[in-house]
Amino acid sequence: MKSWQGALIQLLASTVAAYFGYWYLLAVPAIVLGALGRGAVRSTLLGVGSLVGVGIIIYIDSRDQGAAQAALLARIIGAPGGLALPLILTLLYTFALGVLGGVIGSAILAKKGRTEGAGSQTP
């Protein structure tokens, strides 16, 4: 599996997971993809895939005053910058779950001596 394929699958998985409210489980598909890729899938790209998938759902919600509500939350807790803090926190969690899942998956099944995302360079 190539990195972009893994990222695409993670994007789809994260979109579905976020849509159904299971975004906190994003590490699970990332672990699976990381393991199936056996070190060939860059974890960073899995993180990006997660981020884009969740971002799509947030964007859809935002058209229905979701972004305004997130900005209101920031005001309530006294955070400056409008919706920046809720958005950064959401995306940070998303990215971290994707990346860490990928790293864990690749660490479980990666062949000895191979490094993540550099499958073609190993004998």
Place this chain on the structure above:
Amino acid sequence: MHPVRLGVSLALLVVVVVSGSVSLGPLPPLFGLLNPASGVWVAEEPYVNGTQSLTITQGVNHASVTVFREADGFVGIASNETWAVYFEQGYIEAEYRLAQMEFLLLTATGNLSSVVGREALSSDIFMRELGNYELAEQEAANLSPSSYTYTALSEFVRGINTYIATASEARMPLIFKLLGFKPTNWSVADVLALQQLFLWENTAAQFDPLYFTFALEKMPQSVVRAFYPAYPEGVQHPIVPQSLNPQIYNESGDIGNLTLYTPTYIYPLNASPPDPPEYGVPSNLSVGRGAAYMDVSELVASLKDFGSNDWAVNAPLTAGSAMLANDPHLSTTVPPIWMGFQLVSPGQNVVGVVFPGFPGVVLGHNPYLAWGATNGQIQQTYFYAEMTSPTHPGEYYLDGAWHNFSVINETIDVKGSEPYHLSVLRAANGVVIQEKPVTIAMDWVGLSPSYEITFFLKADRATSVREFQSLLADYFKVATQNWAVADSKGNIGIFSYGDYPIISGGDPRGILPGTGEYDWEGFIPTSQQPSLYDPPTGFVFSANQITVSSGYPYYIGWDYESGFRADQIYYTLTSTSTVNLSYMIGLQLNVHDYSTNVFLKPLLAALARSGYADTPEYQALSAWNGDMDVNSTAPTIYYFWLQDYVSYVFSPWLHYYNITPAEGLGSVSFFLGPDDYYHGPLIEDLENWTLNYTDIQWFSNPITHAHANASTDMVAAYVEAITNLTEKLGAYSNNWRWGDVHTRILTSFFGVSAMDTQPLPASGDGNTVNAAYGLTSSFGPSWRMVVDMSHPVEALGIYPGGASESPVSPYYSNTFQAWNLGEYYRLIPPNAPEEFFYLYTGGAQP
């Protein structure tokens, strides 16, 4: 396998998962709060204008329903089945006001602490002491299942529960997400518990006798008589003057047996003063776990009536039609304490406003009748010091014998703390609100089951003033209001009906001995209660002023509004021979401070004598007409001067007699409370003395022994006001314009300041008919309505805020600006579907 990498990444993942799964400070777990599918990224159900047709099915019953959502905060519901109208009303109230309803219910049932924590405990304890929920359960059990009230309530509740069952977690209000709160099903008793909360909050006087005990004890009788007369001297325009209804003045009542200037019970002054429970609610409460984001005291204050206006006119002031205007003054919040509805079903087409959590319409009109209310200011709480003894634990002495207190054990769940266990004690003469240092019981007419909600539901369908009057007599017992009414046959009336306790002796203005001699012996018969029907003057009116003339034979209370709004209404209605709807609107929006008619001329004369005539501040005042306009500087000077004048005269005396803050100094109107509500007896005294007794001894300072009179005190207060204004605003300039220092704001119903609206410059003050109490006013006309009952379909109204409680909705506060500018909406808009004109202009029955 890379064990090191695996171990490190697993550890990091655990950190991430744990940090998202536990509460961080005041916030709930971030995985829930930030969840893209159900957290903060998803807003409440959007409010969308337009018409919707649907069918409601319950078992074998089907109903066609039309819902007409309007931009002005009103929702029309029309159905061929009455039950379906109430079902849909419950559904829609829950859809757009669920958080507000739930918090009102939590408050009413004494469960707020379970959601917001320990800081709400004093409120919960008091609500448990009132027994709101037990009473509500009794009231629900007493209702016949076939009664109209039960049908309406049960269908209304079914609508609420249907919404709760079908609404997704994602669409829950933001406040729920912040608190991790999930709504549960409502019952008929829950709605009746809200009724109890409404009744308590609209009960005038409340704890006043606890405070006034100290005036009675610490001041000589002559001072109490001068400062706090049981019936004020000077100009009064009672709601029901003797000249217009002499019949109610003819009986013998209880007032001749009472001693209204001396204490009947002596509270031990070396002990701590009584601590009225509700006001223990702190100003900053917690959302989540501890941050000061939420002011839950707003919740209990939002129903409280600080002052209101209503009046009705007919011939000879009109050509024969009857008209009505009403603007109840409550907290102006977002979401508003009102929601607007038009309810149409066979035999019914009513439009007006209702408290979220109530079915029907509370204030409004139908094709035959329009009604409004102001608080009657009637004393319906009496306080008794129970005689107890260490040799009779758990007992109190009454009527010559020892009796057991009845005990109700309660448990209050408290978020973040152990549950609080409470034993509520009840005596024959009330519920114990304090055990030490003195056991004090409060008797309140609302401690027995009553059915004010039945009154509202039946009034919605009433067809004449007489029928309305009869419903009032039957059902409206607690929190007496001055109900002004006008009907399509040209009749008007005003009725201050309710349970008025009668006692045979003592001073009910303070605490009474609880040994039995001073307990209630009954209530004033309805036929003797204040009322007017079609008076020859062609108008009835009220503005929380004194209810009756001085010859009324019963004691009914004493702490009324000072009467400037009433004066303005009286003179406006008596200075014309013709009233039309425009005239009514002009009066409702009037911002002339009538106190200037009393004080301004003597003030200017005193200032001129003291050499201030050449100052720009004097010039501004002398050129002023007394209107509290935003663009004028004189209102600012006058407003601060009047406050200073009241304080300058009375503050030394209250200190001289050692009235302390713990005894109410600065917190209740008769002890110089904040300017939001100092419009009580003290300012009436000043009015009387400034006009008629300019050298009376009370102008002098008892502490410094400085001799003074009205002129010297007015000038001294003026100097103080100008000095303070100059410090705050700089030298006199356009920066002193009233609109620059006086604003209106809609504060968050939940006390979350981030959810407040922006303030708007506002005319008026606490003395104007168009009232705006305080400098940043969040009290005022919470609902305005004017109706000509010869054309009720053209009735106008507005409430500030909007239909939706979601702060991000365009319909959260969209009517605020229009309301502040004095605009109105047609309550039945011309573009409404045909069924909404049913019974008005021949619209088809739905």
